[in-house]
Amino acid sequence: MTTLRPSRATDGDALVDLWRRAVDATHDFLSAEDRQAIDAEVAGFLPHASLVVAVDDQDWPQGFMLIDGSHMEALFIDPDVRGTGIGRQLLLHAVARHPQLTTDVNAQNAQAVGFYQRMGFTETGRSLVDSQGRPYPLIHLRHQG
Template identity: 35%
Template sequence: MPGCLAALWAFSRRTPWLPRARAWWEDTLLMARLVRRGWVRFVRDAHGTAGFLARDGARIHALYVHPRARGQGLGRALLEDAKAGADRLELWVVHANASARRFYAAQGFEEVLCSQGLGNDENLPDVLMVWHRPQGQMP
C-alpha cells in the first residue's frame, strides 16, 4: 500500500493545476478500503511498487504509475490486464490532463461525455472515456 500511495502522490502532490482534494490520511484510508475490497492490481520494479490500477467491475477508479517507471509500458500492462477480464471499461479523467487522455485514447478508449466535474473530488471538468472489446474478439 505505501508504494501505491507514493505513485498517487507523485502525481497528485506535484501537479500544479490539480487542487489537493484530500489530506494524506484520507488518501491512506481510501487506499486501504480499495485494497481490502480487492480492487487494486499493482506492478513492481526493482525499487518496489511502480504503479497500480483500482477497478470495480467496468469502472476504473484510478491508474497511476510512479514517475521513475513511466514510459516502460507498465500503465499499458495494467490496462491490458483489466481488459482481459472485461467487455467494457470506463473511467473519468480530468479534462486538463491531456497526456492521460492521449494515453487512454491510444489504448482504445473513446471520449463519450464531458462534465463540469461535479462528481469528482477536485471539482474540475472531466471526461468519461469508454473502451469496448472489439466485436468478435474473445476475452
C-alpha cells in the same frame, strides 16, 4: 520485468507515496487546498483498497489500478518509470477482463487523455466537476473492445 499481483496490506505506505508522486507529476491543475483534501481521502482509503499492483523484480510497486465492476476508478504510475509500458500492461490486464471497461479522466490531464485515446478509449460524455463536486472537469471514456 514487471509483474501484476493483488495488493497486500503491507503495500499501503508505498502505494500512498507512489500516488502522491504521480499526482504531483501529472495534476498541476489542482489547487493546494484540494490537493491536500484529496491526499487525506486517499491516505485513509488506499492502503485498504483491493488493487492490482505492478511490481518490479524486487516486489516494489511501480503502478497500480483500482477496478470497481467494469469501471477503472484509478490508474497511477510511479513518475520514475512512466513511459516504460507499465500503464499499458495494467490497462491491457483490465481490458482483457472487462472489454467494455469505462473510466474517467481529468480533462486538464492532457497526457492521460492522449494515453487513453491511444489505448482505444472513446469519449462517452463529460462532467463539469469531479466525483466530489470539485471544479475539475472529467471526460467519461469507454474502451471499444
